Amino acid sequence: MATTKLLVNGAMHEVDADPATPLLYILRNDLGLRGPRFGCGLGQCGTCSVIIDGIATRSCTLPVSRAHGHITTLEGLSKNGKLDPVQQAWIDEQVPQCGYCHNGQIMTARALLDRNPDPTDAEIRTAMEGALCRCMTYYRVQAAIKRVARGANPREKVE
Amino acid sequence: MNIPLDLPEAIENALQGNCASTTRRRFLKASGALVVSLSVAPSSGLLAATTAPDGTKLAGPYADPDFRQLDTWIVIHPDNSATFYVGKTDSGQGTGTAFRQMMCDELDIAYDKTNLIMGSTDITPDQGGSGGSDAIEVDGWPMRRVAAEARRALLDLGGKHFNVPAAELTVRDATIALKSDPAKTVSYAELVGGRRFNIGLTGNNIDLTHGMAEVKPVNELRVVGHSLQRYDIPAKVDGSLTWAVDMKLPGMVHARNVKPPVAGAVVRGIDESSVTNIPGFVRVIRHGNYVAVVCEREEQAIRAARQLKVDWQPPATAPFPASEQLFDYMRHASPTSKSEPEIEGNPDAALGSAHQVIEAEYEVPFQGHTAIGPAHALADPSNGQMTIYTNDMKSYGQRNGIAQFLDMPRDRVRVVYMSGPQTYGRTAADDAGFEAAYLARELGRPVRLQWMRNEETAWDTKGPAYVFKLRGGLDAKGKLMALEYDACAADYNHVGYNEPDTVLIAQLMGRRPKGPAKGAAATPSDKYAIANRRTTTRVVGLPMIWETPLRTGNLRDPNGPQVTFASESFIDELATAARADPVQFRIDLLTDSPEDNAFRRVRSLAVVRAAAKAYGWETRPSPRKPTADQILTGRGIAYTYRGRTVVAAVAGVEVDRQTGRVWVRRLVCAHDCGLVINPEGLRRTIECGMLHGLSRALWEEVRFDNQNITSVDWLSHPSLRHSDTPETIEVVLVNGDPRPDRPDLAPYGAGEASHKPMIAAVANAIHDATGVRLRRAPFRKERVLAALRAANV
Numbered sequence: 030m031a032t033t034k035l036l037v038n039g040a041m042h043e044v045d046a047d048p049a050t051p052l053l054y055i056l057r058n059d060l061g062l063r064g065p066r067f068g069c070g071l072g073q074c075g076t077c078s079v080i081i082d083g084i085a086t087r088s089c090t091l092p093v094s095r096a097h098g099h100i101t102t103l104e105g106l107s108k109n110g111k112l113d114p115v116q117q118a119w120i121d122e123q124v125p126q127c128g129y130c131h132n133g134q135i136m137t138a139r140a141l142l143d144r145n146p147d148p149t150d151a152e153i154r155t156a157m158e159g160a161l162c163r164c165m166t167y168y169r170v171q172a173a174i175k176r177v178a179r180g181a182n183p184r185e186k187v188e
Numbered sequence: 189m190n191i192p193l194d195l196p197e198a199i200e201n202a203l204q205g206n207c208a209s210t211t212r213r214r215f216l217k218a219s220g221a222l223v224v225s226l227s228v229a230p231s232s233g234l235l236a237a238t239t240a241p242d243g244t245k246l247a248g249p250y251a252d253p254d255f256r257q258l259d260t261w262i263v264i265h266p267d268n269s270a271t272f273y274v275g276k277t278d279s280g281q282g283t284g285t286a287f288r289q290m291m292c293d294e295l296d297i298a299y300d301k302t303n304l305i306m307g308s309t310d311i312t313p314d315q316g317g318s319g320g321s322d323a324i325e326v327d328g329w330p331m332r333r334v335a336a337e338a339r340r341a342l343l344d345l346g347g348k349h350f351n352v353p354a355a356e357l358t359v360r361d362a363t364i365a366l367k368s369d370p371a372k373t374v375s376y377a378e379l380v381g382g383r384r385f386n387i388g389l390t391g392n393n394i395d396l397t398h399g400m401a402e403v404k405p406v407n408e409l410r411v412v413g414h415s416l417q418r419y420d421i422p423a424k425v426d427g428s429l430t431w432a433v434d435m436k437l438p439g440m441v442h443a444r445n446v447k448p449p450v451a452g453a454v455v456r457g458i459d460e461s462s463v464t465n466i467p468g469f470v471r472v473i474r475h476g477n478y479v480a481v482v483c484e485r486e487e488q489a490i491r492a493a494r495q496l497k498v499d500w501q502p503p504a505t506a507p508f509p510a511s512e513q514l515f516d517y518m519r520h521a522s523p524t525s526k527s528e529p530e531i532e533g534n535p536d537a538a539l540g541s542a543h544q545v546i547e548a549e550y551e552v553p554f555q556g557h558t559a560i561g562p563a564h565a566l567a568d569p570s571n572g573q574m575t576i577y578t579n580d581m582k583s584y585g586q587r588n589g590i591a592q593f594l595d596m597p598r599d600r601v602r603v604v605y606m607s608g609p610q611t612y613g614r615t616a617a618d619d620a621g622f623e624a625a626y627l628a629r630e631l632g633r634p635v636r637l638q639w640m641r642n643e644e645t646a647w648d649t650k651g652p653a654y655v656f657k658l659r660g661g662l663d664a665k666g667k668l669m670a671l672e673y674d675a676c677a678a679d680y681n682h683v684g685y686n687e688p689d690t691v692l693i694a695q696l697m698g699r700r701p702k703g704p705a706k707g708a709a710a711t712p713s714d715k716y717a718i719a720n721r722r723t724t725t726r727v728v729g730l731p732m733i734w735e736t737p738l739r740t741g742n743l744r745d746p747n748g749p750q751v752t753f754a755s756e757s758f759i760d761e762l763a764t765a766a767r768a769d770p771v772q773f774r775i776d777l778l779t780d781s782p783e784d785n786a787f788r789r790v791r792s793l794a795v796v797r798a799a800a801k802a803y804g805w806e807t808r809p810s811p812r813k814p815t816a817d818q819i820l821t822g823r824g825i826a827y828t829y830r831g832r833t834v835v836a837a838v839a840g841v842e843v844d845r846q847t848g849r850v851w852v853r854r855l856v857c858a859h860d861c862g863l864v865i866n867p868e869g870l871r872r873t874i875e876c877g878m879l880h881g882l883s884r885a886l887w888e889e890v891r892f893d894n895q896n897i898t899s900v901d902w903l904s905h906p907s908l909r910h911s912d913t914p915e916t917i918e919v920v921l922v923n924g925d926p927r928p929d930r931p932d933l934a935p936y937g938a939g940e941a942s943h944k945p946m947i948a949a950v951a952n953a954i955h956d957a958t959g960v961r962l963r964r965a966p967f968r969k970e971r972v973l974a975a976l977r978a979a980n981v
Contacts, residue, residue, distance in 0.1 A: 030467065047467070050487045058486055063434045064427035068560055069641040070490075073902040076560060103427035112426060119425040123417060123868060126876050127280030128424035129433075129561045129609035135425060150915075157910040161902060163560040164280055164610045165879030167913040169872060 033093050037062075038105030048094035053077045055093045056102060064103025064132045068161070075133030075160035085140035103132045106139060114177050115139050122173040126164035133160045138174050147178050248599030249573055255313040255394045258341065258387040261334040262295070268362050268377035269301040274331055275315030275394070276323050277307040277581045279611050281939055282418045282869035283323040289411045289865055290328050294335035294403055297362040297376070299411055304419075307605030309587040315394055317582035318611070319685070319742070321831060321937030324865060328935060330397035334389065337399025341387050345379040405931035406863060415868035420607070432606035433638070435566040435577040440634040441470050442486040443627050444493035446479040447643055448696075450895045451736050452503035455479060462497040472496065473630055477735060478696035480627055482635065490640070506894040507732035514678070515551045515964075518655050523726035524680045525706045533720035538670035542661025546765050549657045550754040551964040552947070554650040554678070554890035557743055558905060561609030562644035563616035566636045567628035573600045576625055579608020580617040582685045589618075589686035590625045593694065612880075614685050614741030616648045619692040626693060645905050646897035647692065649741025650890055652679035652707065656754035661720075666766030668777060670720035675751065679707030680729030682740045695735045704733055707740065710747035712755035713829040715788045716777035737897045738890070744877075745830055745940035749884055749947050753965060756826035756948035760810065761961065769807045770825055770952065771800045791834045791860050791922075796827050798858035798922045799836035810952070811959040814981075818845050824952025826945035832936040833861040837878060837945040841953040845981065848973025851912065852882055852950060857942050858920040863935040871919045874942040878917065881946025883908035887966050906968075 035042045035052075037060060044059045051070070056062045056079070068076030070089045077089040082098035106113035112120075115138050125131045134157070141148060141156040148156065153174050162170070253260045253273070263271045272291050278284040288304045307317055315327045339359065346364035347354040350372065357364050362376040375381075391397040406412075423429035458479065460472050468484035469492060481496055483489040509517040539545055566577040574596060580586045583603040591601040603621070611617055620637055628635040639647075654677050661670040681704035683690040689701040709725035730738055763773035778793050799805075803823065812822055820843045827836040840854035859874050887906045891899040899905035947965050954972070955961045960979045964971065 046485075047487065054485070054487045057434075058436075062427070063430065066431070066433060066561060067638060068562075069901060071641060071901055073641075074560060103425075107426060116425045120417065120421055123421060123872060125280065125421055125424050126872065127560075127608070127610040128421070128429075129431070129559075129607075131424060132427070154911045154913070161560060161907060161909065163558065163880075163907065165876045165883060165908055166872075167879065167908070167910050168875055168917050171910065171913060 031094070033096075035093070035096055035100060036098070037100045038102060044093065046093060048092060050093050051089050052079070052091045052093050052096045053088040056088060062102050062104055066129060066132055068130065068133070073159075073161070074130070075137055076130045078133040078136040078160070080136055080140050083140060083143055085137045103135060106135070113139065115142065115173070118173040118176040122169050122176055124166055124169040124173050126166055130160065130162045134162065134166075134170050138170070142174070142177060148174070248597050250310040250599050250602040253311060253313045255330070255397050256389045256391065258334060258337055258385040258389060258399065260313050261331070262338045262385075264376045264380045264382075266377050266381040268375045268381065269303070270295065270297055270362070270376070271303045271305060272331070272335070273305050273312045274327070275307065275313045275317070275584065276327050277318045277583060277605050278420070279318055279581055279939075281873040282866060283318075284420060285416060285418045285869060286324055286865040287328065287331055288419070289414070289416060290332050291335040292411045293409045294332045295339050295362075296359045299416060301362060307583045308602070309584050310602040313394060314584040317580070317584055317605070319582060321833070321939035321941070323937070323939070324935045325831070325937040326395055330391070330394060332403045333398040333401070336401040336403050337387065337389065338385065340399065340401035341385055342376050342379055346374055349374050349379065406933050407929075407931050412863070412865050413867070415866055418869060424607070429607060432566070432577050432579040432608045433561060433564050435606065435636070437566065437568055437634040440566070440636055441482050441484055441631065442489040443480050443482045443624070443635050443637040444489045445623065445637070445639065445643060446481060446493050446496055446498060447647060448477060448500055448735070450500065450502045451507040451738070452732050453477070453500035454503075456499040456501050458499070459497040463492040463495050466492050466495065471631065473627060476697040478693050480623065480637075482627065482631060493640075502895070503732070505731065507736055508730040508738055508892065508894060510894045511553065511889075511891045514553065514653060515655050518653065518676055518678055518728050521728040523676075524729045525727045527709070527725040530711075530723040531721070533670070535670045535672055535720040535722040538720035539659065539661040539672070542669055543664040544662045544765055545659060546662070546761055547657070547659045548758055548761055548961075548963060549655065550757060552654045552750040552753060553965070554653045554738060554740075555743065555884055555888045556645065556650050556890055556905070557611070557613055557615045557648050558645050558907065559609040559611065559615055559617075559648070562639035562641055563620035563648070564608075564636070564638035565617070565621040565624035566634060567621070567624035568634045569628040569632060570634070573602070574625055574629065576603045576621050577606055578603060578617060578621045579606055579611065580621050580686070581611040582618070585686035586618065586621050589688045589691065590622055593622055593688035593691070594625060594629055612744040613746065614649050614683065614743075616644060616692075618686045621686075622688075622691045623693045642900040645900045647737045649683060649739050649743070651743035651746060651750070652677045652682070652740045654678075654709070654747075654750040654754070658754060658758040660758065660762045662762060662766050666768055668716075668718055668762055671718045672722045673712065673724070673755065675709040675711065675725045675754070677707065677709035677725070677727050677747070678730060679709065679727050679740045681705055681733040682707040685742075700734065704729075708747070710751045712751055714755060714827065715792050715829070716759075716774070717780035718777065738892065744880065745944050748828070748830055748940065748944040749881055752826060752828045752944050753947035753951065756828065756945060757951050757961070757963070760824065760952045760955065764810055767809045770810055771796060771805055772807060774825070774827060788829070788834070792827065792829075794922050795834050795836040795858040795860055796825070798920045799825060799838045799856050802858065802918055802920045803838040803840070803854075803856045805838065810956040812956055814959065819843070820845055820957040822953045822955070822957025824949050824954070824956055826948035826952060828941075828945045830937070830941035830944050833859070833938060833941040835859045835941045835945060837942065837949040839946070839949040839953040841950065841957055843954055843957045843972065845976060848969035848971070848976060850886060850950070850954060850967050850969070850972055852953070853915050855882075855914045855917045856920070857918070858922045859938070859942060860922045861936040861938040861941065862923075863933045864921060865935060867921060870921065870938055873938055874919050875917050877940065877942035878946055879908060879913070881943040882912070882950065885947040885950040885966055886912060887968065889966050
């Protein structure tokens, strides 16, 4: 066991755990967060995604000892009680079915839009490729991302 | 023994959603004193039945909610809001929102003044949870009728309040007014808020539950038919929802299973010292071939499960053939059961005299549920009871099954349904609930268990593999005279839901039911007029039927996608042989359909025509004229019934001649499920059902060698991804009903129908684009490329 400092959603935390522990279990079991969820433990599906210094990161394979920087989870996206525009678009577009993977869909989309506020359809597909959904909500996920980037009635953007 | 009735506060709040209303369990306790004020009859604990259907006395804390009591279904709160209690679960299609809409209409209350609780066995009546797309079609009816009965009872009380007959009253938004003097009002809350109705209902079973009131005619429904947003989505996107996977209890420990490395292996010994050095180690638990490790922390349990040294003895003979030999094996295996042939007309004579006879075989591998979140459950064994927190879509069955498995009285077991990853059938959520309960009882502490990814993908139940053989005879004019259909399904020992002797832990412990389930091979559901038909089916088994990861169970429309792939591909093959347009060929077969199928025929024609029209279908035979382009384009249609819902799907594909990659660029679905409760919710369910079918068409396949499953994660078991998503999906909500405006139009199921035709529609489109007929799903690019090369395309 060792003490690790984590900066999560703007607050500093100290946790006492094996340094090899994947960040996911610390976030869920020590910090009581529920956004990132276990999907594969292999970095293959994106369900556990958090944003670390602007980059969508798989918390299921990142050892807690290497989780440096500002970590943002789904819970940390809203500001002053107002939902992030991505979250709002998810409600407006009624995106989820079961919703289990949508932490990964939303966090990956947020990171994409942070670095590229107006992505083409192809760029959306490429950036989201690693975020799997077994209810197959992809069509509405892509529509919601376009909603954020291009307004309520997104027109197709030709690359 | 003092058994607490309350759920932990956090769960109670989560179950209540965003509606700050009196909770159910608090209501049960608090309202008792108020019963006499409403009822002449003395209270006898009417909310909970005192005897089980078999006559035995119930005495534990978790009596069955009595569906024949109105109070079981509906509670009116002092703030004039209402909570509905229903025995269903929502796998993510928005059925909860739809239930509320239907019940609001019958009760005459605003949607946002209501709340809905689903699927917790001690506080909601047993409607069986989810399954078979029957939520709206079957279970919506008792919900509507009890809400109508509550409205009638409230009007009756209103009449007494104003001392007038109920006929002289009107009601709107949970407030009753005098017709003669609308300023005089009384609210539902003033009449019964926080107290019981104490009104008995009748009905031989829960589906038939009714009171004295009739439901409203469709044209008087005001909430139904509107696209209200799903109430559960906000908490799913802001991270505030407590999912089953989030459940924690004081003193809880974490468990992980240790599965046999080879199917059918037997535990010879366990070296526990291989894990006792792991910090937080609690115990290794073994019973027969079921092995689990338990630790204080989750990551410790994961490490211990990987590190535990178990001496496994592999079976003497191979448990199954390798997946590449599966279809040969199935063709030659002795059937475990066969159906009597169904014969119409004289198929032998018709085929013998046919101008042209076409024959084709089709193959579909085992396919899995592979939930995005591996199976999980939390079991709490405190105070001699057992509570299981789960996303299992059949919570009532899980409660009964676990009670039997642990030999506990049913009234000491409850299952609390919470949100979770999609289930769409008999998934490992069943197995995980039993395992957590077993471990919790062994340890005397709450146990949280979750499967790992490789465990879920390998050991979850599978949809059955199929081999089909079809023969058809055309006359000189290209009319279909005869059709033979033969289906062989690898479905022996198909496991049911939450069966205490077939859940995986029971199998691994060595428990066996009296005999394996027979399984089934299914037949097509089209309404084509074909004068001469022979339909035969058989089931075959794999060598190993117990303790095997190749166990079959219901997967979204359990046989539909496979059967429809064969039957609707073959209709296209016949159309090609007849040089007919595939849509027109189907319309001709449906137009000639006999009169006793008139209702189903007219709805079939409507969806086929609507799908073709929405797509802009160009009438011509398939395949299209060859081009030299690298990207070949084409379109395909498939049509089918699922239950009473009928769909036609059109896929527009691009096939890359160089790589074999298939992209379904465009999808159109014409869909008729009768009365639509929530159009936008329905559209999303249809879209996602289509894409799930598309995933099965393009990617999904269980692979195995002759020892174990080899498709175990998202690399070895690919699934549809963002890049596979069509550019456009168009859903046309058809109503082909002969009288679509009729006041008693019924709603049918929609959870599976659009899923069903997808493999066929894509296969037909690939054929149209390339001239190559793919008869083996899925259509991964290697398989497509090989077929294109073989045909010199």
